[in-house]
Amino acid sequence: MKPNDPLPPEDELRHHTYDGIQEYDKRLPNWWLLTFYGTIVFAIFYWLVTQHFPSSTDASRLQAEMARIDAAKMASSTAALDDATLWKMSRNAVVLEAGKATYKATCASCHNEALTGGIGPNLIDKIWIHGGRPTEVLAVVTNGVLAKGMPSWGPVLGAQKVSEVAAYIMSFQELPK
Amino acid sequence: MSERKITLEYNDKVIRQFMLAAIIWGVVGMLVGMLVASQLNYWRLNFNLPWLTFGRLRPLHTNAVIFAFVGNMMFAGVYYSTQRLVKARLASNFLSTLHFWGWQLIIVGAAITLPLGFSRGKEYAELIWPIDIAVAFIWVVFAVNFFWTLARRHERSLYVAIWFYIATIITVALLYIVNHLSIPTSLLHSYPMFGGVQDALVEWWYGHNAVAFFLTTPILGIMYYFLPKAAERPVYSYRLSVIHFWSLVFVYIWAGPHHLLNTALPSWLQSLGVIFSLMLWAPSWGGMLNGLFTLRSAWDKLRTDPVLKFFGAAVTFYGMATFEGPLLSIKSVNALAHYSDWIIAHVHGGALGWNGFMAAGMFYWLAPRLWNRPLHSQALANLHFWLGTAGILIYVSALWTAGITQGFMLNATTDNGTVLAYPNFLETLTTIRPMMLFRVVGGGLYFVGWLLLVYNIYRTIRGAQAVNGTIEVFITDDDKDADERLGLGGAFFSPPVVFAVVGTLCACSWLFGGDLLKLAGLFGTITAVILAWVHFEACKNKWGDWYDRLLVNVMPFTVLTFIAVAVGGLIQIIPTVIVNRAENVEDRRQTPYTPLELAGRDLYVSEGCYNCHSQMIRTLVPDVLRYGDYSRLGESIYDHPFQWGSRRIGPDLAREGSKYPNIWHYRHMEDPRSVSAGSNMPNYPWLLTDKTDVADLPAKLAVQRMLGVPYPQWTEAQIVENVAQQENAIVADLRTAGADAAPDHQIIAIIAYLQKLGKFEPVPAITTTAR
Numbered sequence: 001m002k003p004n005d006p007l008p009p010e011d012e013l014r015h016h017t018y019d020g021i022q023e024y025d026k027r028l029p030n031w032w033l034l035t036f037y038g039t040i041v042f043a044i045f046y047w048l049v050t051q052h053f054p055s056s057t058d059a060s061r062l063q064a065e066m067a068r069i070d071a072a073k074m075a076s077s078t079a080a081l082d083d084a085t086l087w088k089m090s091r092n093a094v095v096l097e098a099g100k101a102t103y104k105a106t107c108a109s110c111h112n113e114a115l116t117g118g119i120g121p122n123l124i125d126k127i128w129i130h131g132g133r134p135t136e137v138l139a140v141v142t143n144g145v146l147a148k149g150m151p152s153w154g155p156v157l158g159a160q161k162v163s164e165v166a167a168y169i170m171s172f173q174e175l176p177k
Numbered sequence: 178m179s180e181r182k183i184t185l186e187y188n189d190k191v192i193r194q195f196m197l198a199a200i201i202w203g204v205v206g207m208l209v210g211m212l213v214a215s216q217l218n219y220w221r222l223n224f225n226l227p228w229l230t231f232g233r234l235r236p237l238h239t240n241a242v243i244f245a246f247v248g249n250m251m252f253a254g255v256y257y258s259t260q261r262l263v264k265a266r267l268a269s270n271f272l273s274t275l276h277f278w279g280w281q282l283i284i285v286g287a288a289i290t291l292p293l294g295f296s297r298g299k300e301y302a303e304l305i306w307p308i309d310i311a312v313a314f315i316w317v318v319f320a321v322n323f324f325w326t327l328a329r330r331h332e333r334s335l336y337v338a339i340w341f342y343i344a345t346i347i348t349v350a351l352l353y354i355v356n357h358l359s360i361p362t363s364l365l366h367s368y369p370m371f372g373g374v375q376d377a378l379v380e381w382w383y384g385h386n387a388v389a390f391f392l393t394t395p396i397l398g399i400m401y402y403f404l405p406k407a408a409e410r411p412v413y414s415y416r417l418s419v420i421h422f423w424s425l426v427f428v429y430i431w432a433g434p435h436h437l438l439n440t441a442l443p444s445w446l447q448s449l450g451v452i453f454s455l456m457l458w459a460p461s462w463g464g465m466l467n468g469l470f471t472l473r474s475a476w477d478k479l480r481t482d483p484v485l486k487f488f489g490a491a492v493t494f495y496g497m498a499t500f501e502g503p504l505l506s507i508k509s510v511n512a513l514a515h516y517s518d519w520i521i522a523h524v525h526g527g528a529l530g531w532n533g534f535m536a537a538g539m540f541y542w543l544a545p546r547l548w549n550r551p552l553h554s555q556a557l558a559n560l561h562f563w564l565g566t567a568g569i570l571i572y573v574s575a576l577w578t579a580g581i582t583q584g585f586m587l588n589a590t591t592d593n594g595t596v597l598a599y600p601n602f603l604e605t606l607t608t609i610r611p612m613m614l615f616r617v618v619g620g621g622l623y624f625v626g627w628l629l630l631v632y633n634i635y636r637t638i639r640g641a642q643a644v645n646g647t648i649e650v651f652i653t654d655d656d657k658d659a660d661e662r663l664g665l666g667g668a669f670f671s672p673p674v675v676f677a678v679v680g681t682l683c684a685c686s687w688l689f690g691g692d693l694l695k696l697a698g699l700f701g702t703i704t705a706v707i708l709a710w711v712h713f714e715a716c717k718n719k720w721g722d723w724y725d726r727l728l729v730n731v732m733p734f735t736v737l738t739f740i741a742v743a744v745g746g747l748i749q750i751i752p753t754v755i756v757n758r759a760e761n762v763e764d765r766r767q768t769p770y771t772p773l774e775l776a777g778r779d780l781y782v783s784e785g786c787y788n789c790h791s792q793m794i795r796t797l798v799p800d801v802l803r804y805g806d807y808s809r810l811g812e813s814i815y816d817h818p819f820q821w822g823s824r825r826i827g828p829d830l831a832r833e834g835s836k837y838p839n840i841w842h843y844r845h846m847e848d849p850r851s852v853s854a855g856s857n858m859p860n861y862p863w864l865l866t867d868k869t870d871v872a873d874l875p876a877k878l879a880v881q882r883m884l885g886v887p888y889p890q891w892t893e894a895q896i897v898e899n900v901a902q903q904e905n906a907i908v909a910d911l912r913t914a915g916a917d918a919a920p921d922h923q924i925i926a927i928i929a930y931l932q933k934l935g936k937f938e939p940v941p942a943i944t945t946t947a948r
Contacts, residue, residue, distance in 0.1 A: 014415055018336040019261040021402070022411035028420065032466060036424075036459035039503075043452035047688065050448045052695075057444060058796035062807060065798050069595045076592075105601045109852040110841065119840050119852065119914070149838025155802070158596030 076159055086134030087175060089167035099168025102161045106153065115172060120150060124172050132173070138166040180653045185331075187260045188267040189645040192253050193547050194277050196540060199249035200631055202284065203536070206241035207624045213238050214617045216859070217826065218610060220850075223859035228292035230859045232785030236303040237291045242528060243301060243391060244312075245284045250536040251395040252276070252319070255342050257543065258402035259323065262339060263330035264650050272322040279315040283308055295365050298782035298818045299380050301387055302356050306367040309357040316353065320346045324731065331650040333661070333729040337418040341398030343735050344426045348390040348742045355750075356383035360883060362876045366779075368884060371754065373814040374442060374761075377821050378753050381436040382746055389429040390742075392527065393495075396535050397464045400492065403539050405471055407484045413470035419724065421463025426738060428457045430745035435506035438515065439795040440821065441763070441810045445689075446749060447508070453745070454506030461499035468492035483558035487538030490566060494530025498523060512797050513588065516825040518609065518616075519580030522573040529569045529623055537561065537630055544637045549644040553636035557629050564626035572619030579612035588799040597802050602828040603855045661729050668733030671723045672716070676709035685748065762811025765937040769815050769886055770930070772874050772896050773903045777930025779877070780869075780923055782818065784861070791822030792831040792934065805832040805935070812937050815886045827858060832935035839907055840914035842928045864923040871900055871921070903929055 014023045056064075081089075089095045104113060110120035121129060130140045142162050144152030154162050216222045216231045223230045260267060267273050286308045290296075296303040304312070323346060327339070335343075356379050359367035371379050405412050412418070434442060434450030469492055472485065479485050501523050505514050514520060545552050552558065586605040589598035599605055668674065683705055687698030713720055727734055770778060781787075794800045794808045801807055808831050813819055822829075837845075844851050847865055849858040875893045882888045891899070904920035907928055911918050918924055 013411055016334055018332065018334075019258075019264075019402075019406075021336065021405045023415040023418075024411050024413055025416055026414040026470075028414070028417055029466065032459060032462065035462070036456075039455045039458055043456055046452050046455075047448055051445055051688075054444075058439065059807065062796045062798065062801065066801060069798070069802075072593055072595045076595075104854075105604065109854065110837075119838060119844065146835065149836075149841060151836055156597065156600045158592050158600075160592065161596075161600075 073155075073159070081135065081138065081163055083134045086138060086163065086167055086170060089163065090134070090170035090173075091175075092167070095164050095167050096171055098161070099164035099166075099171075102157065102165050103168050106157065107165065115169065123169050134166060134170050137169055138163060141166050141169075180651055182649055182651055184647055184649050185264070185266050187646040187648070188270060188273055189257070189547055190643070191267065191273040191277055192257045192543070193643060195249045195253035195256065196543060196547070198277070198281060199246055199253060199536060200540065200634060202241060202245035202249060203533075203627055204631065205288075206238060206246045207620070207627060209234055209238040209241060211617060211620055211624060214613070214620055217613050217857055218617070220857045220859055225860050225862055227294065227784075227863050230784070230861075232788050232859070233292050233294055233296075235788045236296060236300075236785060237288065239301055240287050240291065240303065241284070243387065244287070247392055247396075247528075247532050247536070248280065250532075250539070251345075251391075251399070252280070253543070254399035254403070254539055255323070255345075255395060258338055258399065259326060259342060261646070261648070262332065262336045262402065263327060264332040264648055265326050265330045267322060268325035268329055269322055272318050272325075276315060276318045276322060279311065279318065283311050283315065286311070290365075294783040294785075296783055296785060297357075297359065297367065297369065298785075298787060298820065299356070299369065299376075300787075300823060301384055302380065305365055306357070306359050306361055307364065309353075309359070313350070313354060313357075316346075316350055320350065324735075327731050331652070334725070335728045335731065335734065336401070337412075337415075337422065338398040338401040340418075340422050340734070340738070341394045341401070343731075344422075344738050344742065345390050345395040345398070347735060347739050348386065348394075348426070348430075351739075351743065351746070352383045352386050352390065355746075356380060360880045362880045363873055366873070366877075368817040368877070368880050370817075370884065372817040372884065372886075373819050374810050375750075375754050376817065376819040377437055377440075377442065378434065378446065378750060380819070382430070382433040382750060385433040385436060386430055388524075388527070392532055393429075394426070396532060399535060399539060400464070400468050400488070403542060404468055404485075404488045404492075407482070407488060407538070407542050408472055408475040408478065410471055410473075410475050413467050413473070417463050417467050421460050421467070423741065424460035425457070425464070427741045427744070428453055428460055430742050431749065432457055432506070434749065435511070436823065437821070438506070438508050438511040439797055440793050441796075441808050441812075443753075443810075446753070449688075449749065451506055451508060455503045458500065458503040461502075462496060465492050465496035465499070468495075481555075483555060483562055484538045484542045486559070486562045487534045487541070490562070491531050491534035491538065494526055494534065494569070498527040498531060501526065512795070513584040514580060515795075516791060516823070517580035517584045517587075518576040518612070519584065520824065522576035522580060525576070526569065526573050529565070529572065533623070533627075534565065537565070537627075540630065540634060544634050546646070547643065548638040548641040550637055550641040553633050557633045561626040561629040561633070564622050564629070568619045568621070568623030568626060570619070571622065572616050575612045575615035575619060579609040579616070582612070583609050587803070588797075590799065590802070594798075597799065600803070602803075603853060606826070606857065607855050661726050663726055663730040663733050665733055665736065668727060668730065668737060671727075672709075672712055673720055673723065674737065676705055676712070680705035680709065681744065689748075762814060762940055763809035764811070764940055765809040766811040766940045767813060767815050768933075768936045768938055769888060770933060771899060771903055772878060772891075773869075773900045773926055773929045774933045775877060775881070775930075776869050776871065776874060776900070777923075777926035777928070777933075780864070780927050781930055782820070786830075787820045787822045789824065789826035789858070791825050791829045793821040794829055794831045800829070804829045809937075811940060812935070815881075817881070817884055817886075827856075830931070830934055834932045834934040834936055838914065839910050839928050839932065840916055842931055843911055843914075843916050843918065843924060846924055846927065864927060865918065867923050868921050869923050869926045871897065874900070 011024055011026070014025055110118055111123055112118045115124040116122055130136060130145065140150065142152065142154035144150045146152065212222065213231055213234050227233070256267060287304050290305055290308065291303060295305045297305060323342065358370040360370065361367040369376055401412065431449055431453035434446045435454045438447055438450065472479065472489055475485065479489055504510055505520070505523060541552060541558050583605045586599045586608060590596060591598045680702055683698045683701030685698070686694045687702055690698050792813070794804045794806065796807045841852055845853065846861045848860050849856040874896050878888050878891065878896065901920065904925050907925050908918055908920045
């Protein structure tokens with residue numbers, strides 16, 4: 001300590017020094033105390049709300065929300081796509097562009113970018129394991145073939161993207177006479 | 178009465194050793210960090226070599242920075258300041274030397290075993306059991322040396338730095354031992370005693386408090402010594418030291434569950450994690466305030482003195498990180514930030530800003546004093562400071578942006594909230610790639626700064642004469658302590674302790690009691706607080722005098738500190754461990770692994786897959802939309818160790834089983850990009866050529882049975898037969914899909930394990946409440 005350092009008069013140093021280190025004993029800042037007390041009060045309320053009077057649990061909230069989502073999905077899928085609509089979509093450039101993008105990101109890893117197959121079967125030939133009508137292809141993409149390792153993409157991609165992918169696949173097939 | 182003067186020479190040799198070791202291990206730790214950070218952008222940097230893959234090197238990075246860099250720095254700082262604060266030479270030269278060389282040997286052991294894939298699979302607790310025992314042993318050596326030195330002290334009263342060192346030594350011992358309880362299956366492998374949710378809780382009680390008591394409390398002690406020394410100013414407030422020390426050590430230990438928010442962890446534990454993290458904010462800031470306000474009348478020195486620059490910035494970064502921590506512990510914030518790069522930004526604010534800058538400031542201050550020669554270049558030290566600061570800011574802002582961006586993308590939905598907006602995980606990873614590059618740039622700047630320190634210190638000490646500090650102390654033969662001795666009775670039956678114990682007991686019965694006890698507890702807590710306040714106002718001096726007396730009594734002080742830190746852990750862990758775990762499963766129980774699946778799981782652990790993949794689908798809509806039904810407690814009860822993970826660099830794997838055909842996994846392990854374009858996962862070609870270790874399986878199954886996993890009493894032949902059957906089925910399936918694999922290759926075991934993930938048997942609801 002240099003003696004000419006200006007110090008507020010109320011400051012008193014504690015008499016004990018440790019290896020030359022001295023200590024003031026200033027009062028705690030009010031804002032700091034308020035922060036401390038505030039978090040304690042919040043903790044009490046938080047505990048009361050989450051533990052003593054819980055209106056729901058994480059799981060029950062999640063289940064309610066998932067029920068809403070499932071209902072919404074079912075409602076939107078009642079307007080089922082028929083073969084004719086899907087064939088029409090399969091010749092629509094906007095649909096195909098979107099379908100191609102989803103295909104590349106999601107399907108190409110197993111079915112190859114050229115649809116010639118790999119881990120999953122070929123999609124460009126005339127052989128259909130689960131039926132070759134557009135609605136049948138759509139059903140496979142939507143629900144998957146779990147036993148053979150084809151995931152169900154409906155829940156992940158949503159109705160629109162799934163139908164676009166199905167349309168994209170059908171775009172490589174000839175239109176029915 | 179007789180009094181004589183003696184001159185003591187401090188043991189500064191061991192300080193110099195620890196300091197130089199910290200500097201060198203700092204280079205190593207940061208270098209590995211730069212490599213693993215670059216691997217995230219350039220998968221080729223994994224070099225197709227097992228011992229250079231991200232999954233094995235990331236634990237090496239974290240262990241090197243925590244235990245090698247900060248560990249050695251801490252020992253240097255603790256030993257240097259303690260000798261001077263208590264006016265005594267370190268008690269034993271032998272123990273000091275053993276401590277130093279033992280610790281370096283442990284680090285070398287870790288640096289060899291981790292890249293070779295010997296791992297316990299728990300974060301920051303990866304080291305295999307023989308090394309764990311060595312760590313515990315050397316820690317005891319440290320403790321004995323430290324307390325023995327205190328016993329021989331000539332300064333009777335303990336300064337605040339020593340309080341923090343005491344808390345560090347006893348708490349790290351407690352945490353380390355409990356989290357490393359394991360049963361060996363061989364010389365190099367063991368299974369943790371706890372499994373599933375118990376293991377998760379113990380791990381994050383340890384992991385969180387390793388941050389608290391390895392990276393925070395010892396460094397706070399170091400700050401309390403070196404900062405006022407360097408600033409030549411008195412510490413701001415003694416009473417703030419008292420309040421923030423006790424509140425910090427008591428509150429910190431409870432906050433571990435905030436690493437497991439929105440998971441299957443029982444609700445009461447999650448709530449405790451949230452509220453104690455928030456209550457930790459002010460106690461943490463108490464340390465920052467005492468540091469910053471001590472600099473208050475020395476601002477002008479900050480312009481010229483690099484040491485004070487480092488200390489001032491370090492304390493500021495400490496304040497930032499300890500504000501961010503409570504923020505991240507709010508469940509809704511955590512839903513976005515958990516598993517993302519935001520957490521990585523948070524810890525590096527602490528590691529680079531707080532630990533790294535405290536280390537740099539301390540070394541620049543120590544070098545001239547330990548080698549009796551002025552620092553080679555103040556200008557270089559200043560440059561180091563600015564490079565480091567710029568590096569940290571670039572690093573954390575890049576990862577804040579990355580974490581928040583990826584978090585929002587992963588959580589985004591379309592079609593009225595029914596469908597994920599970015600169903601392909603890789604799309605979110607590709608988006609943050611540029612940010613991951615910036616973090617390497619930031620880390621690089623910080624590393625260059627550290628190299629400047631290496632050069633600067635080297636030039637300072639090259640050819641210099643090492644000097645040891647000395648002090649003259651007066652020795653009296655009569656027993657001056659007698660009037661100030663407290664004993665355990667005097668320590669416990671004092672107003673502050675009695676009020677604190679009664680208040681805590683009442684608060685606990687309010688938190689956990691039945692209806693009547695709950696009310697009584699709440700009433701009792703309020704009464705205890707009011708009585709304590711009235712008593713304190715009435716007899717302030719008594720409280721102060723008692724504390725002054727406590728400070729000359731090492732043993733009672735240590736015991737009280739131990740109790741303060743032990744309470745939180747006991748209350749959280751004991752109910753979770755003694756609960757009947759077959760019943761505490763929610764509605765599902767995991768199907769135990771077959772022997773081959775267990776072998777595959779051991780490979781998963783050994784390769785460090787948990788560093789990038791979680792196995793925990795949280796109770797959050799985006800998680801469920803992306804990965805399937807949320808994870809239940811029972812779905813990991815037989816997992817020793819648990820693999821819930823902490824960061825999703827890749828997608829969650831909790832329900833990976835049966836999602837893809839075997840051939841998908843085969844191709845994916847061989848070359849992830851062949852099936853996932855744009856993936857940054859390393860290739861694992863050796864899994865296709867190396868053999869599965871089947872010989873160890875009988876020993877492993879025996880240990881699993883001992884731990885309560887319901888395996889039948891199979892003979893060795895039965896195990897071999899069981900393994901062969903499952904292997905052949907997978908090989909046959911792969912062959913029809915066009916891949917030729919030998920049944921005894923590791924790829925078969927790992928496929929078996931991955932296809933098992935998420936398999937459970939339903940359990941009729943018996944008790945679903947955890948309490």
